[in-house]
Amino acid sequence: MTIGLEIPVFGASAASKAIELGASRIELNASGSYSDGGLTPSLEELKGSSCVRVPLRVMIRPRGPPSELQARDFIYSDEEFAQMETSIQRFKDAGLLNEGRGDGFVFGILKESQDAAETGTGRRKCWVDKERCNRLVEAARPFKTVFHRAFDEIVSCDDTGVAIDDRHAWRIGLDDLAACGFDAILTSGGLGNAIQNVAMLDRIITRAEVFEIEIIVGGGVRKHNIQRLSQQLKLKERPSTYVHSACLSNTVSEGFDVDEAIGVLLHLG
Template sequence: MPTHLEVPVFSPASAIPAIAAGAARIELNAAGSYPAGGLTPSVEDAAQLKDAQVPVRVMIRPRGPPGEKGQRDFLYSSEEIASMARSIEAFKESGAMRAERGDGFVFGTLSAVGTEGGGGGSKVALQAETMQRLVAAARPYKTVFHRAFDDIVGCDDSSAEDGVTEWGKTLELLIQMGVDGILTSGGPGNASQNIATLSEIMTMAGDSIEIIAGGGTSWVHSSCLTGGKDEVNVAEVQAIMGEIR
């Protein structure tokens, strides 16, 4: 199976050199939002990529992780979820995106389901009802479940009585919802640290859903940024493409 490179960018201008260097897909984020893990860009930014020769996936994320220690990400208020739905609708109505090109949206929502022993933090699970609502709002565009999947893997209970992992149940639910892909590092940290789990995820996913990771799958996802700036490092894109080829 051939491997392709998806590059997240933080300005429309950065997409041009990334595509020229070999990126097969672009993930568009708000300018300056790399430290927060990527946030919802403007409709105007998306419009500048309307004629791009590769699919564009738009991040739908109203805020970055909470600042307080021990609080988990991707647990959104009803107001934040409503803003995500409005953002999706605004992009669709703008005409800036093209379903036939394979354009789509990237988002993830979780819910707290208890506490972890001694740590004070909540365990999390897929917020299925909200995800289903956002997936329906995004159609006919592609949908990708964001790195929220890593939080589910990270607090999974390997001693579950039925022997089925929480991430395995989540994977099945996402497939049933019609989600097209999962952006994951196979758990907390980098993909290179979670090769065994990534392999299990890929095996279970099969051809039913696309797995997008930092390495080792049919889609590699790398920001390829220069230092702390928003500009894509073309040399890094070219180096990764060299390894892929």
């Protein structure tokens, strides 16, 4: 089975280039936002990308990681959440998205535990903010919804000293996302890169198949490790598999590295 390549792009001009290189799906982010992990694009950027022939997934993220030391990302104020709702509605109202093409939105919101239990990293445990995620999933319909790498924060809440099969946070998180109605999850299987978390990714993919949730494997996916990653996860034997790679030459220009993209694609067919 062919493995799909999802390429995140940063600005409208990069979308057509990514498709030329072989992307089978595009994640649209604001220009210049790679260092922030991808932010909500402008309506003009969506207009400039809407003629693509592959599914287009639009990032909904109002800001990058907080500057405060030890503060957790993906936890938003009421004002930031309102911005996310407004962005989804504005993009839908523009009439530029195509349900039949498989277009959709990418977002994720967490909440932290109220008790004093910590993860060993100096931070409280976190979970899916089900109430807010439900609202955004409903706002996004009929378009697809993807929970992004905020999921890796949840995975990291498990005690790494415990055997993988005895860890629970990721299971609870996956169950919550299924209940919210998400169609897919972008994850590296925990903090860090996907190649470092193969065992956990295998567990996540297997459980997600029960819910018919697509797992998009991302995080440091490059031509030098894609073959190993694909083989260890048996990606070609799994239904509806995607990998997520920026294929960038550098993080300043956000320009594609053609050789990198070709190298990744060679191992996906």
